[in-house]
Amino acid sequence: MDEGPDGALNGRAQIGGIRSSFAPWEDPAAKPLVRFEGVSRAFGDTAAVRSVDLSIYEGEFFALLGPSGCGKTTLMRLLAGFESPDAGRILLEGQDISGSPPHQRPIHMMFQAYALFPHLSVAGNIAFGLKRQGVPRTEIGPRVEEMLSLMKLEGLGGRRPDQLSGGQRQRVALARALAPRPRILLLDEPMAALDRKLREETQFELMAVQQSLGMTFMIVTHDQDEAMVVADRIAIMRAGEIVQIGRPAEIYETPADRYVAGFVGDVNLFEGRAEIDPAGIRIVSAEGSFVAEGVATPGQTAWLAVRPEKIAVHAEPPPPGENCLAGKIVDYGYLGDWTTYLVEVETGRTLRAARANATRSVDRPLGCDDPVWLTFAPSSAVILTR
Secondary structure (H helix, E strand, O other), X not given: OEEOHHHOEEXXXXXXHHHHHOOHHHOOOOOOOEEEEEEEEEEOOEEEEXXXXXXXXXXXXXXXXXXXXXXXXXXXXXXXXXXXXXXXXXXXXXXXXXXXOHHHOOEEEEOOOOOOOOOOOHHHHHHHHHHHHOOOHHHHHHHHHHHHHHOOOOOOOOOOHHHOOHHHHHHHHHHHHHOOOOOEEEEEOOOOOOOHXXXXXXXXXXXXXXXXXXXXXXXXXXOHHHHHHHOOEEEEEEOOEEEEEEOHHHHHHOOOOHHHHHHOOOOEEEEEEEEEEOOEEEEEEOOEEEEEEOOOOOOOEEEEEEOHHHOEEEOOOOOOOOOEEEEEEEEEEEOOOEEEEEEEEOOOOEEEEEEEOOOOOOXXXXXXXOEEEEEOOHHHEEEEOO
């Protein structure tokens, strides 16, 4: 891994092939490393976690994603042993650890605030957990050096935390958590304090470190982009429950319901009545009649979900065809790689469309009040029934 700005690691190692073929959850014979069975936890009258069933596999980078208060941090703290379940079991390699204290679990947690000891050097911080674990002194030094090398912190072992950049402090906290070689590393919003560029670099760094160690990581985040980048699988949580688990692409392209569709990325939803059509399912809505691929019962209320980047924006009327709306641009935002347009259609509703800036200029730039036509293919839309 090469070192980039601010000492960040450009951890874009050759992990793509490994990640794309990694799918133990699809093997009926595979046994999970961690298993939550009907786990619930309440604080007073508030249910933080409700009857959660969840399996996490050896070597997996697993993400818990959801808004504040959905129960994702509580679920992580239950696995770490900082909370005890009111009901259900937590199994590690088939053994119930629900009643085990944190220090007896081969699980370490990296906190959002890093919690580095200001009076200890970088090396001292990394060695702290090893000393508490009773690792022989002859092994501590080599282990610390191994972590310094892994995290590209060579030459910084004698510095104190206040002499480091934000990215370097983050890597010291990660090195300290990894040094005792836990079976599972829990990451609680680990990149929340980093600026956007460093956060994006660190996401790939985490992936590379996890792959090089072959360790199981679980990350809690409310940042959907972060979860989509780092995770092998994502669990979307709402009100203490898991509403969908899947690979990032599965979550994004085939959301289970309107909540998931709206939480992960931007989406346009058309509510209407389902009808059978030779080309698929037709949704008759206030905005128009649209054909999509999916399953719905004739006469059933359904929603058509279309991502902004799946919608083509035309400055001139396109050839006649399915799934076309006319409107005018009421606002737009240039984001460098994309331009997002807010388009008001005939019903007065505003839709969101995105156009890739594939070249440095377009034939005729689109601006406010320009008439446009929006089109999308039936295969680009998803039919939702809840």
